[in-house]
Amino acid sequence: MKHGVVQMGFGRQTSESIDYQWFSYLRSRVSFRGPAPDFDRPYIAFLGSSESFGKFVPDPFPRLLGHMLGTGCANFSALNAGVDMVLRDPSILLGCLNARVTVLAVSGAHNLSNRHYRVHPRRNDRFVGESSLLRGLYPEVDFTQIHFTRHLLATLAGDGTRFSDVVRELRAAWLARMRTLLESIDGPVVLLWMADHAPPRPGEDARASLGAGDPLFIDRAMVDALGPLTEDLVEVVATPEVLQAGRRGMVLGPGDAAAAARMPGPAFHAQVAEALAPVLARFV
Numbered sequence: 001m002k003h004g005v006v007q008m009g010f011g012r013q014t015s016e017s018i019d020y021q022w023f024s025y026l027r028s029r030v031s032f033r034g035p036a037p038d039f040d041r042p043y044i045a046f047l048g049s050s051e052s053f054g055k056f057v058p059d060p061f062p063r064l065l066g067h068m069l070g071t072g073c074a075n076f077s078a079l080n081a082g083v084d085m086v087l088r089d090p091s092i093l094l095g096c097l098n099a100r101v102t103v104l105a106v107s108g109a110h111n112l113s114n115r116h117y118r119v120h121p122r123r124n125d126r127f128v129g130e131s132s133l134l135r136g137l138y139p140e141v142d143f144t145q146i147h148f149t150r151h152l153l154a155t156l157a158g159d160g161t162r163f164s165d166v167v168r169e170l171r172a173a174w175l176a177r178m179r180t181l182l183e184s185i186d187g188p189v190v191l192l193w194m195a196d197h198a199p200p201r202p203g204e205d206a207r208a209s210l211g212a213g214d215p216l217f218i219d220r221a222m223v224d225a226l227g228p229l230t231e232d233l234v235e236v237v238a239t240p241e242v243l244q245a246g247r248r249g250m251v252l253g254p255g256d257a258a259a260a261a262r263m264p265g266p267a268f269h270a271q272v273a274e275a276l277a278p279v280l281a282r283f284v
Contacts, residue, residue, distance in 0.1 A: 018058055018251045028091035030078050030122055033060070037072025044069075044280060045096045047086055048077035048105030051194060051214065055079060056250040056260050057269055062103075064273035071284045074099065082111030082124035083177040087184070096185045101231070101283040103276065104181070105192045106223065108216030109167075109174035110149045116166055119149060127152050137162055153216075157207045167206040167217055175222055182229040190279055191226060193235040194264065194272050196243060199223045214262070236275045242267045 021034030033053055037043040046052055046062045053075065054060020066073040076092050078085060086092050096102040111124035116134040120126035130143045138156060146152045157163045182189055193199060196213060199220040209217050227233060242265075247257075249266035264272075 017253055018056070025074070025076070025095055026091035028089050030085065030089065030092070032078065033075045035063075037066075037074050039072075039074070039095075039098065041072055042100050042284060043072035043074050043098075044284065045099035045102040046073065046075045046077055046105070047092070047096070047102060048192070049081045049107040049111070050077075050079045051107075051264055052077040052103075052105040052192075053079055053081075054269060055263050056247075056252055056256065057263070057266050058249070058251060059266065059269065061269040061272040061276065064270060065276060065280060068273060068277050069281060069284050071100075077105065078122075080111065080123055080125035082107055082119065083174065083181055084112045084119060084124050085122055087177065087181055088121050093184055097187060099187060101188045101190060101280060102185055103190050103192050103280070104185075104230075105194060106215045106218055108214055109170040109218060110153055110216045112170075112173055112177055114169050114173040116169055117149075117152065125149050134166070137165065153210060157210055160205070160207055164206045167209065170217055171219075171222060174218070175225060178226055179229060182226060188231040188283060189229070190276070191223070191230045191233045192272070192276065193223060193233070193237075194268070195236075196238045198235065198237050232279050234275055234279055236268075236272045238264070238268050239271065242271050 022031040023034045023036035024031060044065065052060065052062065060075070062073040062075040074095055076095055111119055113119050115131060117130045118128040120128055125148055127146050127149050135143070141155060146155060156166055195215060199218060200209070202219045202221045204219070206217070223233065245265055245267035247260050247265050250260050252260055
């Protein structure tokens with residue numbers, strides 16, 4: 001690798017784990033899943049959260065696409081990441097700037113700082129603290145006992161009226177932050193929706209959205225609003241066969257079953273790669 005851009009660091013591997021081939025990029029404090037591409041040659045950049053990182057999956061869709069298209073792929077996705085992580089990291093943005101195309105996987109609106117609460121700058125699923133606005137809205141809640149955004153939202157969801165106010169703020173913050181991110185990437189961006197359901201229609205009850213699965217609180221109007229800032233939108237909804245395959249092919253350790261149940265399995269990653277391949281082929 002030229003210019004000392006990438007330093008490879010291979011994570012500990014056991015009989016029940018995957019070697020994620022961690023690599024560092026420039027001055028980013030985030031470790032990314034390898035294998036790292038040769039950054040002096042054409043490559044595709046990928047942004048997203050745990051789903052596109054490919055937790056528990058030996059061959060996530062960025063790696064599959066690298067084989068299918070014969071090009072390098074830089075998977076800048078990170079576990080439990082939200083839009084905030086990318087916007088705070090100039091190294092990741094530079095990696096996207098130098099890529100032929102960037103694939104941005106839609107992540108939920110819950111893992112980002114907003115007027116109601118703050119999240120950790122890199123591990124965006126970590127609840128750091130509530131605002132005076134949220135304390136005033138929920139005076140009965142003891143926020144010192146809450147450490148993760150999902151726990152926070154499950155606690156707040158008990159009151160539908162107040163919870164709707166919180167979700168409305170999350171959606172507005174997500175849309176503004178996504179627009180900022182897309183405007184910050186000086187190159188073509190393909191927006192990716194990957195889930196077991198299509199983007200829902202606007203107006204659904206906020207508490208129903210909480211139970212609908214990832215990406216949390218994102219509806220069709222929000223996705224469509226980003227269309228003018230993207231080169232293309234690829235929607236991949238898991239087929240019945242993919243849903244039936246479930247966790248088949250995942251590499252799990254003791255105690256991983258519950259976490260793996262929320263992650264797309266190898267069959268879904270293969271479906272995503274097949275859907276993205278003809279779109280990305282135009283850029284490589």
